[in-house]
Structure formats: structure tokens, C-alpha cells
Amino acid sequence: MAARNTARKRAFQILFEGDQRGAEVLTVLADWVRLSRADTRQPPVSEYTMELVEGYAKHAKRIDELIAQYSVGWTLDRMPVVDRNILRLGAYELIWVDATPDAVVLDEMVQLAKEFSTDESPSFVNGLLGRLKELKASLRRDEV
DSSP: OOHHHHHHHHHHHHHHHHHHOOOOOOHHHHHHHHHHOOOTTTTTHHHHHHHHHHHHHHHHHHHHHHHHHOOOOOOOOOOOHHHHHHHHHHHHHHHHOTTTTTTHHHHHHHHHHHSOOSSSHHHHHHHHHHHHHHHHHHHHHHHH
């Protein structure tokens, strides 16, 4: 499972870079793939990283709506950039990737928050994604 962990971390980094640059995540993904093929010192972009980024891009508008709707006391724009992108990745994988157990998604996103964000971020990420997990079935229905 270390490969999946690495894939999630890279997907988060791509989402973060896109957010910081104001660029489409699919453009950033293509840049990462191109760079990894041109420079052997760069790590390759795994299939799972591509799947996560492409899946997020497909549902980005809905994911941002859900994060804005269920985050208490935070607007999407005021949220720390790291947390916002961890939540985006986690919401996609939690709601639309059936192959990954919900507990794994929550744990992985909390670990990313511990590694890249503030001391308060892991509980914030866990709480918001936990709420989305509870509502998962109805959230999928709402989109159809």
C-alpha cells in the first residue's frame, strides 16, 4: 500500500500546485507527466495519481460545493490552501472511489494534514470528511 500512499501524496501536490498557480489541475498533471518522462531524476507519475487527479477534475465543482456546504466556520477561499486541497482529494476518493475503504481515505488524508499543514488541520480534515462519509449515499444521489 506504500504505492497508493505515494500516489495520494503526489495527487495532493498536483492539486495544491494547480491551486497556487491558478492553473487547471489537468494541465499541472500533464506538466508532471511530461517532466517525469523527460528527466529520469523526476519520479514517475503513477496510474493511481492520474486517476485521482482526473477524477477530482471531473467532479471539482461538486466537490467544492460540498466542502463549502459542510465546513463550519470556513469559506472555501479562507481555508488554508493545504487543507482545501487535502479535502478536495479526500472528498473525491471517499465519494467516488468504491475500491478504497472509507477508513483508509480518512486515515490517509489525516496523515497528509499532519505532514503538510497545521496542528489543528488533522482534526478539521477528519471532521469534515467524516461528515461527508456519513452522507455519502445521499451525496451521490444528489449529483445524478
